[in-house]
Amino acid sequence: MPKLNINGGMIDVEVEDDTPLLWVIRDHVGLTGTKYGCGVAQCGACTVHIDGVATRSCALPVNAVGEDQKIVTIEGLGAKGLHPVQQAWAELDVAQCGYCQVGMIMAVSSLLAQNPRPTDDEIKAEITNICRCGTYTRVLAGVKLAAERMGASRG
Amino acid sequence: MSTMDRRIGNSARIEASRRAFVVGGLAGAFSLGFSLPAPEAALAQTASAPPEIGAWVVVQPDETVIIRVARAEMGQGTLTGLAQLVAEELECDWGNVRYEMVKPAENRARGRIWRDMSTGGSFGIRSSHAYVRAGGAAARLMLIQAAAESWKVNAGECRVERGVIHHPPTGRKATYGSVAAAAAKLSPPQNIALKDPNRWTIAGQPVKRLDTADKLDGSLVYGVDFKLPGMLIALPRACPVHGGKLVSFDAAAISGMRGVKHVLRVDDETVVVVADTFWRAKTALDALPIVWDEGPNANASSETIATTLREGLSAETRFIGNKVGDAQPALASGSDVYEADYSYPYQNHAQMEVLSATVRWSPERCDVWAPTQVAEAAHDTAASAAGVPTANCEIHTMRIGGSFGRRLSTDYIRMAVLIARQIPGVPVKMIWTREEDMAQGRFHPVTRARMRAKLGTDGTVEALHMRISGQSIAAYARPSAITENGDPFVFQGLTPVAPEGSFAYAIPNLLIDHAMRNPHIRPGFWRGVNTNHNAFYSECFIDELAHRAKQDPLDFRRRMMGGSPKHLAVLDAVADRVGWGNPAPDGIFRGIAQYMGFGSYTAAVAEVSVADGRLKMHRIVAATDPGHALNPQQIEAQVAGSFVYGLSAMLHGECTVKDGRIEQQNFDTYNVLRMDEMPAVEVIVMPSGGFWGGVGEPTIAVAAPAVLNAIFAATGKRIRDLPLKNTDLRVS
Ligand code: FES
Numbered sequence: 001m002p003k004l005n006i007n008g009g010m011i012d013v014e015v016e017d018d019t020p021l022l023w024v025i026r027d028h029v030g031l032t033g034t035k036y037g038c039g040v041a042q043c044g045a046c047t048v049h050i051d052g053v054a055t056r057s058c059a060l061p062v063n064a065v066g067e068d069q070k071i072v073t074i075e076g077l078g079a080k081g082l083h084p085v086q087q088a089w090a091e092l093d094v095a096q097c098g099y100c101q102v103g104m105i106m107a108v109s110s111l112l113a114q115n116p117r118p119t120d121d122e123i124k125a126e127i128t129n130i131c132r133c134g135t136y137t138r139v140l141a142g143v144k145l146a147a148e149r150m151g152a153s154r155g
Numbered sequence: 156m157s158t159m160d161r162r163i164g165n166s167a168r169i170e171a172s173r174r175a176f177v178v179g180g181l182a183g184a185f186s187l188g189f190s191l192p193a194p195e196a197a198l199a200q201t202a203s204a205p206p207e208i209g210a211w212v213v214v215q216p217d218e219t220v221i222i223r224v225a226r227a228e229m230g231q232g233t234l235t236g237l238a239q240l241v242a243e244e245l246e247c248d249w250g251n252v253r254y255e256m257v258k259p260a261e262n263r264a265r266g267r268i269w270r271d272m273s274t275g276g277s278f279g280i281r282s283s284h285a286y287v288r289a290g291g292a293a294a295r296l297m298l299i300q301a302a303a304e305s306w307k308v309n310a311g312e313c314r315v316e317r318g319v320i321h322h323p324p325t326g327r328k329a330t331y332g333s334v335a336a337a338a339a340k341l342s343p344p345q346n347i348a349l350k351d352p353n354r355w356t357i358a359g360q361p362v363k364r365l366d367t368a369d370k371l372d373g374s375l376v377y378g379v380d381f382k383l384p385g386m387l388i389a390l391p392r393a394c395p396v397h398g399g400k401l402v403s404f405d406a407a408a409i410s411g412m413r414g415v416k417h418v419l420r421v422d423d424e425t426v427v428v429v430a431d432t433f434w435r436a437k438t439a440l441d442a443l444p445i446v447w448d449e450g451p452n453a454n455a456s457s458e459t460i461a462t463t464l465r466e467g468l469s470a471e472t473r474f475i476g477n478k479v480g481d482a483q484p485a486l487a488s489g490s491d492v493y494e495a496d497y498s499y500p501y502q503n504h505a506q507m508e509v510l511s512a513t514v515r516w517s518p519e520r521c522d523v524w525a526p527t528q529v530a531e532a533a534h535d536t537a538a539s540a541a542g543v544p545t546a547n548c549e550i551h552t553m554r555i556g557g558s559f560g561r562r563l564s565t566d567y568i569r570m571a572v573l574i575a576r577q578i579p580g581v582p583v584k585m586i587w588t589r590e591e592d593m594a595q596g597r598f599h600p601v602t603r604a605r606m607r608a609k610l611g612t613d614g615t616v617e618a619l620h621m622r623i624s625g626q627s628i629a630a631y632a633r634p635s636a637i638t639e640n641g642d643p644f645v646f647q648g649l650t651p652v653a654p655e656g657s658f659a660y661a662i663p664n665l666l667i668d669h670a671m672r673n674p675h676i677r678p679g680f681w682r683g684v685n686t687n688h689n690a691f692y693s694e695c696f697i698d699e700l701a702h703r704a705k706q707d708p709l710d711f712r713r714r715m716m717g718g719s720p721k722h723l724a725v726l727d728a729v730a731d732r733v734g735w736g737n738p739a740p741d742g743i744f745r746g747i748a749q750y751m752g753f754g755s756y757t758a759a760v761a762e763v764s765v766a767d768g769r770l771k772m773h774r775i776v777a778a779t780d781p782g783h784a785l786n787p788q789q790i791e792a793q794v795a796g797s798f799v800y801g802l803s804a805m806l807h808g809e810c811t812v813k814d815g816r817i818e819q820q821n822f823d824t825y826n827v828l829r830m831d832e833m834p835a836v837e838v839i840v841m842p843s844g845g846f847w848g849g850v851g852e853p854t855i856a857v858a859a860p861a862v863l864n865a866i867f868a869a870t871g872k873r874i875r876d877l878p879l880k881n882t883d884l885r886v887s
């Protein structure tokens with residue numbers, strides 16, 4: 001029976017080995033903040049962090065995730081108060097329908113952890129999540145605002 | 156986010172608050188004969204008895220103002236806009252405002268007190284602004300009246316400031332919360348005067364949306380996330396050839412698979428696998444042997460559809476949308492007749508949240524938790540599929556993960572009920588895979604156009620014939636709208652005078668007509684609807700004519716727009732902003748377009764470059780005159796979003812047909828615009844007052860023509876067939 005480290009807790013999940021991590025998180029663990037958009041690693045709605053790296057969970061079989069790997073979902077990201085990316089998103093009213101935004105926020109928070117001052121081109125190359133409502137302009141502004149804030153708080 | 160925010164966003168709340176008020180406490184919430192899911196039940200129990208002040212407003216003792224919203228929220232900000240209108244007249248403190256969603260059975264039980272619940276055609280706000288404002292004003296007057304009565308003063312001497320009632324002669328004041336219970340006992344006043352929009356302080360302001368917090372932390376429960384205890388997951392598959400039939404399926408082949416509970420026929424064309432989880436249902440469905448009778452369209456293809464539509468380009472029989480003078484004799488023959496054919500392909504909505512609905516059915520009662528743009532139609536559909544009276548059926552409406560018109564159809568609601576009906580008492584959540592959503596869309600219709608024109612000696616357009624050949628959405632989706640004059644919607648933005656959209660150009664001999672050709676692929680209302688191709692055909696061809704007349708595309712348009720001052724105003728605004736008369740920066744080329752749709756005037760200039768066949772869209776300047784601008788920052792978001800949707804279709808969007816079925820199955824083959832292709836969008840919001848136009852859709856029309864006209868300026872290539880990915884932009 002696979003054991004997963006999700007949002008800091010160990011969870012036993014009784015599933016078939018080939019079950020994508022997305023469906024383990026949604027149907028077995030019961031956390032629905034991580035979204036299904038395509039199931040084929042195209043849209044990014046299912047993005048979670050695995051050891052800090054943004055990962056599309058819909059195309060990752062659960063048996064490819066080790067017990068020692070730390071999975072963080074949107075529910076874990078802001079557990080101790082809103083993450084700066086979430087704050088920037090609130091400030092700029094980025095979300096329209098909101099469905100893609102959880103994946104956006106997970107992708108962006110991972111990007112900023114690795115590259116605190118990304119250029120516009122780097123942001124555009126890294127954040128390939130699909131937003132059908134078309135929030136890209138504000139997403140770009142949100143990344144920069146969050147980067148600025150996080151930079152300031154690092155001093 | 157506070158717990159309060161979370162609670163108020165809950166769609167069960169309205170049940171709790173109103174019933175609690177009417178019958179006192181918890182009993183009301185359960186009197187409908189179903190138990191609320193856990194968090195909602197807890198909520199109902201803790202709810203105090205907040206008084207309802209008329210239909211639209213509840214004021215709680217702690218000053219929280221709950222505004223009822225009867226229209227769907229699918230990303231366009233309708234919810235916030237409607238709340239702004241109510242709050243404006245209520246004169247409450249905007250910071251205290253929360254919302255709750257109305258449900259259709261309740262609406263009906265109360266004599267449709269919240270009126271129409273549909274949200275489409277960019278009508279959500281503009282078709283309800285007057286009565287929701289009146290609802291806010293009525294509540295204000297009732298609250299004032301209650302305070303005045305308790306003070307034994309004349310209500311006319313009282314005034315309100317941000318939810319506090321003042322009586323200046325005596326210096327007394329009272330908060331809304333303190334008089335709400337008394338106000339709730341009063342009857343709503345008649346003859347309500349609404350504020351002049353010039354005096355608005357909440358409406359018209361760029362306030363933030365009310366529905367953001369739970370979108371950022373994953374706590375918003377979309378339809379596809381909804382859960383009930385003991386719930387099963389159902390994944391349907393319908394015949395991939397629309398109109399084909401389900402012959403048989405071999406349930407035994409998958410019956411031993413883990414988690415599989417049922418394999419059922421849903422209707423003539425659909426089979427469903429019901430399991431304990433999504434993945435188990437999907438694994439089993441993919442393994443299920445199914446035999447289809449694909450019917451008469453089994454061999455249809457994009458080519459056969461194109462042939463049918465091409466025939467319509469010169470067909471005699473047609474419907475007329477606009478006729479001035481006599482275009483046909485002028486265009487009968489001659490080398491000076493200029494002609495071009497255009498085409499626009501099928502598009503899938505590809506809204507991010509796939510279709511879903513959760514249903515609990517018993518012979519007596521049916522509850523549906525589902526996102527929908529047409530709650531009342533969905534209610535009818537559900538009750539009839541469930542075989543229960545509408546009073547025993549409820550649609551628990553939910554906020555929607557993007558819709559763009561897809562959920563104006565209730566096909567998925569009916570399907571979910573038909574599934575749950577075969578498993579009485581067990582809640583069933585039906586989810587469509589992305590592949591099913593792509594195959595069973597309600598597609599942007601396919602059309603072609605033949606444009607024919609003759610220029611006068613003075614370089615103006617002497618005659619223009621625009622023949623549209625192709626699919627009518629209404630013929631499939633709203634057959635009752637088809638008259639002996641055809642489908643009125645196909646001429647969106649092309650008719651002489653219409654509040655929804657009029658053709659801007661004065662041309663002495665003009666004919667715009669439609670040869671209806673309806674292939675078997677099911678069409679639907681797709682953001683922008685018929686303005687997408689109508690604007691592409693007319694605004695690109697006008698650009699062609701300008702080039703032929705050796706005139707500047709802006710001047711050429713302006714000369715024909717003397718009778719269309721509002722169209723002209725938005726056009727001039729974008730031209731001024733980019734400095735149209737001055738040369739563009741090196742390597743950058745400009746295109747311009749204007750169009751009217753959904754009651755609003757729109758225009759855009761696109762700035763692009765093309766290097767080695769690679770298009771880069773640098774900047775779009777867009778202007779819109781929606782009459783009134785309720786929330787400028789949300790309008791800006793909608794305009795930018797419309798460009799993403801429209802340019803996505805222009806660049807990539809195409810659903811092709813092979814062997815009778817849609818070929819594209821997911822985003823890997825139905826590519827959409829992502830951030831790397833997104834141009835900067837500058838939005839000019841220029842409300843001229845006196846009318847209410849839409850916001851969610853109108854601007855999409857000018858997205859493609861502005862960019863395509865800029866591409867012509869850059870390359871000399873006229874793109875007449877979309878999407879652009881099929882054209883090599885390299886200059887040979
Ligand atoms: S659901 Fe995983 S990338 Fe789309």
Ligand code: FES
Nearest residue numbers: 097098131132133
């Ligand atoms: S906000 Fe709706 S899909 Fe991105």
